[in-house]
Amino acid sequence: MSVISVKDVEKKFKVYYDKGQTFKERLLFRNRNHYEERPVLKGISFQVEKGQAIGIIGENGSGKSTLLKLMTRIMYPDKGSIEIKGRVSSLIELGAGFHPDMSGRENIYTNASIFGLTKKEIDLRLNDIIAFSELEEFIDNPVRTYSSGMYMRLAFSVAINVDSDILLIDEILAVGDVSFQAKCFNKLREIKANGTTIVIVSHSLGQIEQICDRSIWIKDGLIKAEGTPRTVHPEYLDFMGQKRQEILDRQETKKVEEKEEEDEAKKNYEGTDAKNSEEEKKENKAEKKRWGNGKARIIKVTTYNAENIQQNVFRTGETIKVKVDYKVIQVVNDAVFGIGIFRSDGLQCYGTNTFIDKLDKFNLTQDGYVIIQLDSVMLLPGEYVLDIAIECDIGIPVDYYREAHKIEFYSAVEDVGVMRINHKWYINNH
Amino acid sequence: MEVIKEIYDYRQMVYSLVRRDLRGRYKASVLGFLWTFINPLLQLVIYTIVFSVILKTGIDKYYLFLFVALVPWIFFQASISGGSSSIIAQQDLVKKIYFPREVIPISYVTSCFVNMLFSFIIIFIVVAVSGVKINFLGVLCLPLIMFIEYIMAVGFALIASAVTVYFRDLEHILGIVTMAWMYLTPIMYSIEMIPEDLRKVLMLNPMVPIINAYRDVLYYGRTPHLYTLLNGFMLGVISLVAGFVVFGKLKRHFAEEL
Numbered sequence: 007m008s009v010i011s012v013k014d015v016e017k018k019f020k021v022y023y024d025k026g027q028t029f030k031e032r033l034l035f036r037n038r039n040h041y042e043e044r045p046v047l048k049g050i051s052f053q054v055e056k057g058q059a060i061g062i063i064g065e066n067g068s069g070k071s072t073l074l075k076l077m078t079r080i081m082y083p084d085k086g087s088i089e090i091k092g093r094v095s096s097l098i099e100l101g102a103g104f105h106p107d108m109s110g111r112e113n114i115y116t117n118a119s120i121f122g123l124t125k126k127e128i129d130l131r132l133n134d135i136i137a138f139s140e141l142e143e144f145i146d147n148p149v150r151t152y153s154s155g156m157y158m159r160l161a162f163s164v165a166i167n168v169d170s171d172i173l174l175i176d177e178i179l180a181v182g183d184v185s186f187q188a189k190c191f192n193k194l195r196e197i198k199a200n201g202t203t204i205v206i207v208s209h210s211l212g213q214i215e216q217i218c219d220r221s222i223w224i225k226d227g228l229i230k231a232e233g234t235p236r237t238v239h240p241e242y243l244d245f246m247g248q249k250r251q252e253i254l255d256r257q258e259t260k261k262v263e264e265k266e267e268e269d270e271a272k273k274n275y276e277g278t279d280a281k282n283s284e285e286e287k288k289e290n291k292a293e294k295k296r297w298g299n300g301k302a303r304i305i306k307v308t309t310y311n312a313e314n315i316q317q318n319v320f321r322t323g324e325t326i327k328v329k330v331d332y333k334v335i336q337v338v339n340d341a342v343f344g345i346g347i348f349r350s351d352g353l354q355c356y357g358t359n360t361f362i363d364k365l366d367k368f369n370l371t372q373d374g375y376v377i378i379q380l381d382s383v384m385l386l387p388g389e390y391v392l393d394i395a396i397e398c399d400i401g402i403p404v405d406y407y408r409e410a411h412k413i414e415f416y417s418a419v420e421d422v423g424v425m426r427i428n429h430k431w432y433i434n435n436h
Numbered sequence: 437m438e439v440i441k442e443i444y445d446y447r448q449m450v451y452s453l454v455r456r457d458l459r460g461r462y463k464a465s466v467l468g469f470l471w472t473f474i475n476p477l478l479q480l481v482i483y484t485i486v487f488s489v490i491l492k493t494g495i496d497k498y499y500l501f502l503f504v505a506l507v508p509w510i511f512f513q514a515s516i517s518g519g520s521s522s523i524i525a526q527q528d529l530v531k532k533i534y535f536p537r538e539v540i541p542i543s544y545v546t547s548c549f550v551n552m553l554f555s556f557i558i559i560f561i562v563v564a565v566s567g568v569k570i571n572f573l574g575v576l577c578l579p580l581i582m583f584i585e586y587i588m589a590v591g592f593a594l595i596a597s598a599v600t601v602y603f604r605d606l607e608h609i610l611g612i613v614t615m616a617w618m619y620l621t622p623i624m625y626s627i628e629m630i631p632e633d634l635r636k637v638l639m640l641n642p643m644v645p646i647i648n649a650y651r652d653v654l655y656y657g658r659t660p661h662l663y664t665l666l667n668g669f670m671l672g673v674i675s676l677v678a679g680f681v682v683f684g685k686l687k688r689h690f691a692e693e694l
Contacts (some may be wrong), residue, residue, distance in 0.1 A: 019692065079534045080691045099532030107455050116456055120535060137514035
């Protein structure tokens with residue numbers, strides 16, 4: 007039995023350029039009341055069965071929160087229909103109606119009443135709510151004396167004890183400390199086990215994976231993918247990775263352009279001492295990042311995925327190919343290429359070179375490139391920089407290029423540390 | 437009808453909001469709750485000085501004549517002008533949580549109403565001091581008169597609050613409208629002072645029968661006319677129904693407009 011059925015729902019928002027809200031403005035600038043209709047949802051249909059938990063994911067502005075608001079009946083769709091069977095409660099706004107001067111107990115009554123509970127119903131739940139919040143000692147103190155963590159704990163305890171048929175949650179599971187969060191999760195699982203239907207909108211894919219049976223990915227107001235979190239989330243992450251890549255690329259071109267402009271400007275102003283000294287400073291800084299005898303020079307460092315598509319953002323576990331283009335000024339004998347991977351906080355994660363890896367020695371006589379293929383790199387999400395070096399003979403730097411290239415990692419798994427270690431669990435359960 | 441049932445389900449919310457409002461109102465002031473009494477008393481003193489010392493009206497016990505009409509009027513006026521911004525004032529709730537939106541103006545009017553009930557303690561003291569003979573049956577009519585005024589205030593507050601969301605000027609316009617309304621209602625003068633032909637026009641003012649009824653009971657010490665009560669009741673029901681209809685039409689887009 008489906009308890010939520012969303013059918014062809016469309017929603018537009020009017021975005022006013024210059025909204026006249028007063029009488030004078032409306033009268034005088036009638037023609038100036040321009041607005042643009044921005045479609046947020048462009049026809050969304052899905053159904054949720056009783057007792058199911060679904061997660062709604064999507065970028066910022068994709069329309070997922072609007073969808074949730076439509077389900078809560080805070081807003082109504084322009085087209086299509088939303089049918090919901092049973093009592094709905096929402097964890098969209100925690101602590102609604104809290105008054106700082108009233109005690110925790112009184113605020114429980116206020117807050118719960120906003121969810122539509124009667125006095126009797128609140129009386130029945132009062133002990134559960136207080137127990138869940140772990141605020142027994144403070145419950146008769148005014149709420150203004152609470153820490154923000156205590157405040158949220160009280161608010162969450164009320165919301166989660168409403169006992170509705172359908173629970174709508176918007177991005178709020180970041181409540182309190184780790185142990186309270188775990189408690190909230192357990193409570194949610196318990197609620198789900200009791201047959202409550204749950205809809206969660208979240209950026210935290212991990213949270214959705216823990217609770218939901220199904221994920222819906224909303225992109226630009228439409229359902230882009232739907233299915234188990236295991237199938238939808240990697241797809242979503244790949245998309246987000248690509249998107250991040252595009253942004254980085256754009257920034258990169260912008261930087262290059264800016265730099266060109268700067269160079270242009272510098273040329274124009276050459277001669278003034280102040281500028282010169284500044285320039286020197288800049289050069290010094292650049293030099294610190296790069297040193298060597300200059301017989302050869304690294305021109306470009308680029309990274310590719312296994313399919314040879316250029317990218318700087320990778321999923322943990324992906325194969326990375328690093329291509330280093332170089333220019334030869336003088337012949338370099340017995341050359342060695344090296345690579346170092348550093349986390350953004352400076353921790354060296356890995357480093358090696360052709361000498362360590364016992365490759366045959368070779369000489370650099372003309373311009374060319376080397377490729378280092380890093381198989382299934384297990385670095386955990388974050389920013390990393392690559393140091394690339396050319397050395398010769400017995401460790402004399404030819405061109406050591408610090409922070410030659412930046413890459414990022416993302417992942418759907420929430421394991422912690424520096425890198426993932428492949429593992430299996432064997433649980434001996436007697 | 438469904439709306440009414442839903443509002444009934446949310447009665448605890450009305451109660452909570454009223455309690456919060458009453459608690460919060462005088463929280464930081466030194467005299468606190470006493471202001472509920474001081475305010476109408478001071479107004480009474482001012483009006484009495486103006487109308488029975490400076491501008492002599494010649495009405496017997498003018499302070500009482502004025503007071504029994506002024507307190508109900510203050511309630512009505514506060515319900516409309518304060519009620520008009522009640523939805524905007526609670527926009528955080530409206531934008532984030534579902535509940536029947538009618539609850540907000542209803543709570544606001546109810547909290548004004550509770551304030552009026554407290555002021556009635558002063559009225560009864562003043563009546564007792566003045567030596568007016570009170571008709572027992574008339575006093576029994578008081579709850580009914582109050583109820584009629586309450587539903588009328590709810591009706592007007594529903595309309596004012598919903599329209600103000602879309603048209604913020606209304607809040608300011610209402611300040612002037614209610615002032616004019618006060619002078620068009622026999623509060624500072626008696627209905628007999630108005631020329632006969634104009635009186636019929638004035639009877640269209642829904643507050644006229646209500647103020648007259650209060651005055652019948654508390655100043656003249658008599659039972660109000662059945663006609664006056666029926667008239668007031670009809671107008672009260674009309675404004676309440678109109679309030680729910682207008683509010684019901686406008687409430688769907690509150691969250692987007694705020």
